[in-house]
Amino acid sequence: MDISLILKIAGVGILVAVASQILSKSGRDEQAMFVTIAGILVTLMLLITQIRELFDLIVSVFGM
Numbered sequence: 001m002d003i004s005l006i007l008k009i010a011g012v013g014i015l016v017a018v019a020s021q022i023l024s025k026s027g028r029d030e031q032a033m034f035v036t037i038a039g040i041l042v043t044l045m046l047l048i049t050q051i052r053e054l055f056d057l058i059v060s061v062f063g064m
Contacts, residue, residue: 005046012042 016039023032 005050008046009043012039012046015039 016035019035020032020039023029023035
């Protein structure tokens with residue numbers, strides 16, 4: 001695992017938190033929720049390759 005992946009996820013989290021707070025304070029709660037969901041999806045897209053490598057490693061270790 002590379003440190004850049006952790007930094008990317010932290011950056012997305014900070015941006016989503018700030019955008020969500022700004023939208024929430026201005027009365028746009030639905031848009032704040034959509035920003036949060038979009039941040040979760042972006043994070044999952046960043047992690048999907050790491051999850052696939054983990055499953056491949058588990059299969060190779062247990063020989064399924």
